[in-house]
Amino acid sequence: MSLQPGDALTSHNFGLQIDGVMVEYLAEVSGLSLEQDVIEYQQVSAQGKPVTKKLPGVKKAGTCTVVRGMTQSAAFNQWINESVNGAMATARKNATIMVMDYQNNPVKRYNMRNAWCSKIDTSTVKAGEASALTETVTITFEELVIE
Numbered sequence: 683m684s685l686q687p688g689d690a691l692t693s694h695n696f697g698l699q700i701d702g703v704m705v706e707y708l709a710e711v712s713g714l715s716l717e718q719d720v721i722e723y724q725q726v727s728a729q730g731k732p733v734t735k736k737l738p739g740v741k742k743a744g745t746c747t748v749v750r751g752m753t754q755s756a757a758f759n760q761w762i763n764e765s766v767n768g769a770m771a772t773a774r775k776n777a778t779i780m781v782m783d784y785q786n787n788p789v790k791r792y793n794m795r796n797a798w799c800s801k802i803d804t805s806t807v808k809a810g811e812a813s814a815l816t817e818t819v820t821i822t823f824e825e826l827v828i829e
Contacts, residue, residue, distance in 0.1 A: 794823035
């Protein structure tokens with residue numbers, strides 16, 4: 683059974699594709715935003731009154747943060763290593779945050795052009811603790827397209 687008109691998506695099922703290949707299911711995504719400059723100018727109308735106009739300007743690059751369970755995902759680990767080692771010729775990838783419905787069908791995509799990892803934080807490792815280890819990765823991108 684698919685979503686009916688008016689049904690909202692749930693936030694529990696999403697993943698990351700790099701160059702079209704699913705490499706990781708994620709625990710959390712934050713800070714994913716699309717922004718552009720606003721150009722404001724003033725002119726005088728035919729009636730002699732001042733009028734303020736606003737136009738869309740240049741789209742801005744952005745960043746987002748993803749949290750994943752610490753896994754042995756070779757493709758994701760390679761991408762992180764290429765990025766933090768400055769191998770930008772291979773580190774810049776087209777990446778997609780893909781939101782899926784409860785039947786794992788993709789329903790929304792956030793396509794990030796020329797994305798690379800700019801930061802990685804690992805969760806606290808503590809003796810005697812029985813919790814899952816996670817990595818928080820900051821992804822920098824040049825353009826975001828929402829489908």
